[in-house]
Amino acid sequence: RYSPLTAETLAAQLSQVAAVADRVGSDPDKWSVKEVGDGNLNLVFIVEGPKGSVIVKQALPYVRLVGDSWPLPLYRAFFEYHALIREADRDPGAVPEVFHFDEAQALIVMEFLSPHKILRRKLIDGEKVEGLGAFLGRFCARTAFRGSELSMKSADKKQDVALFAGNVAIPAITEALVFTDPYFNAQMNHHTAELDPVVAELRKNVKLKSRAQRMLMKFASNTETMVHGDLHSGSIMSTATESRVIDPEFVQYGPLGFDIGMLTANFLMAYLSQPAHRSAEALEDYQEWILSVIEETLATFDEEFLRLWKSERTGMLYPASLFEDQDQSSEETCAELLAGIWQDAVAFCGIEMHRRTLSLAHNADFETIENTAIRAPLEARNLALGTELILNTGAIRTPRALLEIARQFNAK
Ligand code: SR1
Numbered sequence: 001r002y003s004p005l006t007a008e009t010l011a012a013q014l015s016q017v018a019a020v021a022d023r024v025g026s027d028p029d030k031w032s033v034k035e036v037g038d039g040n041l042n043l044v045f046i047v048e049g050p051k052g053s054v055i056v057k058q059a060l061p062y063v064r065l066v067g068d069s070w071p072l073p074l075y076r077a078f079f080e081y082h083a084l085i086r087e088a089d090r091d092p093g094a095v096p097e098v099f100h101f102d103e104a105q106a107l108i109v110m111e112f113l114s115p116h117k118i119l120r121r122k123l124i125d126g127e128k129v130e131g132l133g134a135f136l137g138r139f140c141a142r143t144a145f146r147g148s149e150l151s152m153k154s155a156d157k158k159q160d161v162a163l164f165a166g167n168v169a170i171p172a173i174t175e176a177l178v179f180t181d182p183y184f185n186a187q188m189n190h191h192t193a194e195l196d197p198v199v200a201e202l203r204k205n206v207k208l209k210s211r212a213q214r215m216l217m218k219f220a221s222n223t224e225t226m227v228h229g230d231l232h233s234g235s236i237m238s239t240a241t242e243s244r245v246i247d248p249e250f251v252q253y254g255p256l257g258f259d260i261g262m263l264t265a266n267f268l269m270a271y272l273s274q275p276a277h278r279s280a281e282a283l284e285d286y287q288e289w290i291l292s293v294i295e296e297t298l299a300t301f302d303e304e305f306l307r308l309w310k311s312e313r314t315g316m317l318y319p320a321s322l323f324e325d326q327d328q329s330s331e332e333t334c335a336e337l338l339a340g341i342w343q344d345a346v347a348f349c350g351i352e353m354h355r356r357t358l359s360l361a362h363n364a365d366f367e368t369i370e371n372t373a374i375r376a377p378l379e380a381r382n383l384a385l386g387t388e389l390i391l392n393t394g395a396i397r398t399p400r401a402l403l404e405i406a407r408q409f410n411a412k
């Protein structure tokens with residue numbers, strides 16, 4: 001009984017759903033419906049009525065960005081719904097509230113965030129968001145820790161891993177588009193023509209490709225925690241003072257450092273693309289603000305992870321009982337674990353920077369720079385920094401070191 005909704009058919013389909021009528025009003029004639037989806041995959045409607053507004057997100061049976069030549073299972077809405085309720089549980093208030101889920105229609109009715117704006121747009125427009133790094137660091141730490149066997153009972157974790165293992169087609173997109181396609185001439189790839197020589201060099205780099213494959217192995221087979229799976233600035237909505245994380249349909253169990261690495265990459269791309277978006281007077285201040293958000297995100301991630309380590313280690317990992325007289329539950333042990341997470345994050349970060357320039361789905365930070373003579377050198381810096389992060393991961397031991405390297409590449 002699945003059928004894709006339109007602005008015209010939506011009211012008839014949803015007017016009988018009590019959870020929707022409660023929030024919007026019971027008379028569908030008084031609803032106004034707008035399709036506003038501009039993402040790569042789904043339909044998104046804003047439904048406004050006398051009592052309030054909701055978002056209706058419906059999966060399409062194909063990739064919207066490409067068309068029906070690329071079919072994509074509707075079941076992704078099921079996994080997005082399950083991710084949203086787990087994220088809400090693990091970091092209350094961080095994601096939109098879900099009001100209704102219809103598995104057959106592959107649709108989720110949820111809180112309409114207003115006056116929030118997609119963070120990527122805000123970064124292009126030079127707008128600052130108070131508390132952004134603290135919010136994102138907490139979100140990444142809480143979902144990472146509480147979705148792992150540091151916190152979950154082993155049996156519950158195994159059951160959840162099995163549930164999300166059904167989400168095959170969506171992680172497959174990441175496995176190809178993020179980890180593999182950037183490194184060869186894949187069919188759907190595209191890049192700015194002026195980058196041809198840089199891209200040819202990059203694709204000849206065997207060590208780089210091997211590292212990217214090693215990280216793919218970790219991504220595909222290391223089920224440490226439930227990851228959002230697509231945590232970029234287009235998956236965050238903010239006002240000047242408040243933020244939320246949206247859109248977890250790429251959810252899977254994966255490495256603890258995946259989300260934090262992808263997120264850092266998207267801030268670095270915002271940073272490197274700024275010379276095309278800001279006046280000379282505003283540039284340095286805004287770029288430094290972006291770096292301060294990265295620093296705060298990463299510092300908060302570590303602090304919150306350690307706080308949870310000390311107060312919520314209820315899973316099978318590193319149990320206090322095992323180390324009774326040896327103080328293995330100390331800050332040092334946690335710091336060692338965090339150091340490994342950081343190393344993974346740095347490598348994932350470099351790979352995400354590459355794919356947004358070379359693979360199918362680019363980002364607006366660079367893509368909105370129409371003049372390719374301006375865009376190409378900025379993208380070249382982005383590729384070079386990505387390569388540095390992948391090849392010299394071990395030398396980048398702290399967030400400070402990462403920011404210093406980012407400043408160096410920005411000045412090249
Ligand atoms: C075909 S989907 C392309 C990209 O959009 C999503 O937001 C993910 O980032 C994916 O890689």
Ligand code: MG
Nearest residue numbers: 039230235247
């Ligand atoms: Mg998305």
